[in-house]
Amino acid sequence: MSATQQKDSVLSLRGINKTFGAVAALTDIDLDVAAGQVVAVVGDNGAGKSTLVKVLSGVHSPDSGTITFDSKTVDIPSPAAAHRLGIATVFQDLALCENLNVIQNLFLGQELRPLRLNEVAMETRSWELLRQLSAKIPSVRVPVASLSGGQRQTVAIARSLLGDPKIIILDEPTAALGVAQTAEVLNLVERLRENGLGVIMISHNMADVKAVADTVAVLRLGRNNGVFDVNDVSVEDIIAAITGATDNVVSQRRARRKEGLS
Ligand SMILES: Nc1ncnc2c1ncn2[C@@H]1O[C@H](COP(=O)(O)OP(=O)(O)O)[C@@H](O)[C@H]1O
Ligand SMILES: [Mg+2]
Numbered sequence: 001m002s003a004t005q006q007k008d009s010v011l012s013l014r015g016i017n018k019t020f021g022a023v024a025a026l027t028d029i030d031l032d033v034a035a036g037q038v039v040a041v042v043g044d045n046g047a048g049k050s051t052l053v054k055v056l057s058g059v060h061s062p063d064s065g066t067i068t069f070d071s072k073t074v075d076i077p078s079p080a081a082a083h084r085l086g087i088a089t090v091f092q093d094l095a096l097c098e099n100l101n102v103i104q105n106l107f108l109g110q111e112l113r114p115l116r117l118n119e120v121a122m123e124t125r126s127w128e129l130l131r132q133l134s135a136k137i138p139s140v141r142v143p144v145a146s147l148s149g150g151q152r153q154t155v156a157i158a159r160s161l162l163g164d165p166k167i168i169i170l171d172e173p174t175a176a177l178g179v180a181q182t183a184e185v186l187n188l189v190e191r192l193r194e195n196g197l198g199v200i201m202i203s204h205n206m207a208d209v210k211a212v213a214d215t216v217a218v219l220r221l222g223r224n225n226g227v228f229d230v231n232d233v234s235v236e237d238i239i240a241a242i243t244g245a246t247d248n249v250v251s252q253r254r255a256r257r258k259e260g261l262s
Pocket of ligand 1: 020023024025043044045046047048049050051052
């Protein structure tokens, strides 16, 4: 199946438009994400990546277009609505509380009930979640301030899994990380795929995209500028689509192939 023909998409966007005053942030955007598929969304600054994430996480309502989730047309009017549907977002700032420990961060605002915080259940669930991610966290009782960037990303991702989402959106998950920690987070993305989640990963890093994505969706100036199977596209082609160095990389490559030149 090619990247552009997702038959069993969990999430499909069709013709999504979003303007801010005179600025067309998103124009006629299509996107498909299936269970167990990692879709990298790439694009230059201002391409519309963050706006797309915000539409999917219920921060912004699109002006027009259709969002289909689990074969039903849906609206995502609020972050709570996104959560209820099963779309979890890990924003770039992670929104962790430095002074609280891992368990407290995981359950912040959704402490297990009834009546009082069930410390034992929360600790058990924390370890379950982290094990599911093969996470390397030494203790769940240390403050998040003492963790590395990769471990913090892990905690933020684990927290987003508590609502049992079908789609998880990661905004630049490796942007602030060194080599070893980046590898750790990419490993985590693979665990998410193995667990059957659809993953949307916003990224600037072509090595990360090549390492972990199944599909690459390029945004340029708020429009789709190519959806590629990662095995079928070079970094140069992706960059050409991002920068607009060529108008339509796909058709050019097809033409080249037809002529037997590549
Ligand atoms: N809240 C906003 N108000 C006005 N313009 C915005 C707002 N958010 C984004 N934009 C504009 O929309 C376009 C896409 O921005 P954005 O989605 O942040 O791109 P990216 O995340 O790919 O850098 C840019 O021109 C940006 O200035
Ligand atoms: Mg952005």
